[in-house]
Amino acid sequence: MKCPQCQTDNLPDSRFCHKCATPLPQDTSNIISLTESFQAYIRELSRGTVFAGRYEVIEELGKGGMGRVYRVFDQKLQEVVALKLLNPEISFNSKAVDRFRNELRFARKISHRNVVKLYDLGEEGFTHYITMEHVDGENLKRFIKRSGQLTPAKAVHLALQVSEGLTEAHHLGVVHRDLKPQNIMIDPEGNARVLDFGIARFTDSEPLTASGVMIGTPEYMSPEQIDMKEVDARTDIYALGIILFEMLTGRVPFEGETPISIALQHKSRPPRNPRELNPQIDPALAGIILKCLEKDRGRRYQTAKDLTADLSRVLQGMPTTEVNAAKRASAGSREITVTFRLRKLLIPGLVVLVLGAAVAARFLFFKPAAPAKSHVVVRSESVPGPPPAPSRERSESGLWSRLSGEAKKYINPDELSKMKDAQYVMESLKKVVMSDPGLSQSLDRAIEKTKEVKKHEEEGRLDLAQQSRRESQTQMQELMRLVAQRQEVQSAKDDMHRAKALAEQASPSRKNLLFLVAHGEESSAEDAVLQNDFSGAKTLYGVLKKVYRLSQGCPNDQACLKALQGYTAGLVREVNSLDRRRIDPWTYDFAGEIIRQAEAFHGQKQLENAAASYIQAAFLYEKIKEQASPLTN
Incomplete structure (x- = not known):
């Protein structure tokens, strides 16, 4: 069929000219009325039917x-x-x-x-x-919108999983044809699950309607799909390259006001190097993306297996801490890294298997500590009280306030032009945060950018200097975010210590069950701080504060445990009153399992382990409340 505009020959059933995009005349002689059929068609279903x-x-x-x-x-x-x-x-x-x-x-x-x-x-x-x-979770598109740019380790981890799924499908001769973030689910364990394999066969022969409206998602379509050529495994590889680009930069490589304008870019415009949008991307990883996005499919990866091998090599070359963080489960919109330690590991065998599988999939609860670190409850009149807070701890709140004030001076746009002053401020901050690895690393990145600014200015490369200045400001804003969270943690820790001091005054000669168990779990919160899990540490300090308060009115261990049961029962009632759609089902079920374990310990008269389990369950229910709150989503 000839195009009436440019006279180019097109396939007989083409609806759109592959050269100039002009709609082609269609034969409507065989179109019949479907009114009656459409009336009988079910367009939507009602709940409960x-x-x-x-x-x-x-x-x-x-x-x-x-x-x-x-x-x-x-x-x-x-x-x-x-x-x-x-x-x-x-x-x-x-x-x-x-x-x-x-x-x-x-x-x-x-x-x-x-x-x-x-x-x-x-x-x-x-x-x-x-x-x-059916898979619980959220699709990758929403995950990217919520998270912004993913870390390179997280993006590669997800892309590797998608690539492994493609390898299996292609081995069986199935091409997806419509791979996009909307068709990739991130399940509660943080893993990628590809949807809709084979479903694109409904529409892949007709990418354009008679009116020129494109069927499908043009941002992820390959050049051969736009040309209505036969697709193969390399079409999926092209789409995965775009998805990886988007995960790392927060945007797709080709954007436009209309589907046709985007489609034309896929055919003729080379993609930008993703490192121009995110300098944190490793050059080898950028090379993988650009190879996936070759216009000529003969220059792309020829198989998903080859792509998987290269992604695996890149992931293996990343720091272990980043890779482990990327593989960690996704608990709603936040990650929980707090690790608890049971005092006596006398858990029934079946429960060990159940909890062990759950732990491997999600959190690191019930991780046996090394003997030197295990918290053994010693019932003795000579048990020392909590040591007085060291001077560093007493002055920490002031330290974070000082850090916040100094950093704000740097973030002020009027101060940004004074790079010499900015560098002085940042070097001063370095001395303040030296003892905190997380904050120190964030500040190191900002300092590096200030040095780049000075270097670019000396070389007369003002555009690069301005870019480095913006990146340095971004790093400082990230530091400020960490400082704010760290200050909240310190405030929660101070509140806990005040409750602990009151509990000690109430019974100076003998520490009861709740006091001893809470004292042992303080190290779990400290461990969370070291992992920069400030949210988890803050929540746990809040739980321990309440436990110390409960300990003040306990005449004996049974009364202590009854008070703790009442606290967790109240949390269960609060959680059950929440909108279930906002509750992470995995965390909810796991908390219920911990409650049952606590009851089993109680029945076996293992009161210390029962109390520790109730505290762990309370922590989970408090996290559920936080995550379900509209103010935190």
């Missing part, structure tokens, strides 16, 4: 170009699955439906930990639907 005689609708999860997605209970399989109700324009395309049925035979064979399993294509009247595995 049973669809197709087996799927009880729990809630709507979202809607997109292909239709609405629901979380449903499959009464036949007795499990929760996801159900995608397809739009009528897709359901009534018999060729697309037949094509997908054929693709489904292969897509259903994909069995990989990073791929969401596809179950079936069903039909109810005039309505087609797809069922698949």
Whole structure:
């Protein structure tokens, strides 16, 4: 078919000129009225209804170009699955439906930990639907919007998981064709799960409608898709390159006001080096991204397996602490790193297995300490009281206030032009934060940028000097954020020490059960501070403050444990009154398991371990309350 505008030959069924983007005339002689069929089509489902005689609708999860997605209970399989109700324009395309049925035979064979399993294509009247595995969590697009730029280690960790899933799918001959962040779920354990393998077969032969509206997401489409050429595994590799670019920079490589303008950039415009947008990206990692984004697919990675190998090498070359942090589970929008220590590791075997699996997947609770660090409860009149706070601790609040004031001088735009003064201020701050590794590293990065400013100015490269100045300011703002959190932790710690002092005055000769257990758990909060988990440390100090207060009115150990049970029971009631949609189900279930473990210890008269378990459960419930609060989301 010739284009009426440029006279270029196009394929007979083309809807849009591949050269000048002019809509092509369409043969409408075979179009029939579908009014009656559309009237019979089910466009949406109501909560509580049973669809197709087996799927009880729990809630709507979202809607997109292909239709609405629901979380449903499959009464036949007795499990929760996801159900995608397809739009009528897709359901009534018999060729697309037949094509997908054929693709489904292969897509259903994909069995990989990073791929969401596809179950079936069903039909109810005039309505087609797809069922698949349901995954809790959020999609990568929302994760990026919430987090901004991901750390290189986190981005590579997720990209590696996606690439491993692609390797398995491509081995079975299945190409995704519509890989994008919206089709990648981040589950509660922080792992990537790829959705919708094979589903793009519904639309991949018609990327443009008769009116020139593009079907699909142009930001992630490869040049061959835009040219309506045959796709293969390298198409998915191109899309993954864009996703990796976006994770590291917070933006896609090609942007435009219309889908067509974006599509044309994919065909003709080379992508920017991602290091121009994020200098923290390793050159080797930037090279991987640019290789994925080659216009000529012959110059890209030829297989996902090759890409996986290079991503693995880059991840192995990163600092161990960054890699471990990247692999850590995602607890809602925050990570919890607080580690508790049980005093007597006499946990029943079955419970050890259950908790051990949970710990490996999520947090590091119940980690046995080395003998030198284990907290053994010694019941003796000679147990010393809490040591007086060292002078450094007593002056810490003032120290953080001073640091905050000095840093604000630097962040003031009027001060930014005085780089000599700024460098002096920052060197002064260095002496203040030298004892805090997290703050010291952040300040080191800012100081390095001030040195770059001076160097660029001496060389007359004012544009680079300005860029380094902005980056230095960003580093200082990050330092300020850490300082603010650190000051909140210190305030919570001071409050705890005041409660502890009052508890000691109430019973100077004998420390009861709650006092001793709380005293032992203080080191868990200190460990969290060393890991820069200021949120977790602040929460734990708050819990310990309440435990010290409870200890003041306990005549004996049984009364102590009863008071602690009452505290945790109150937290359970508070959490149960919250909007369940805002509660991380994993943390909620795990807290319940800790409560049951505490009750088991109590029944075995292991009162110290019971008290420690109740404190751990209280910590989790307090975190749930924080995360479910609208003010913290």
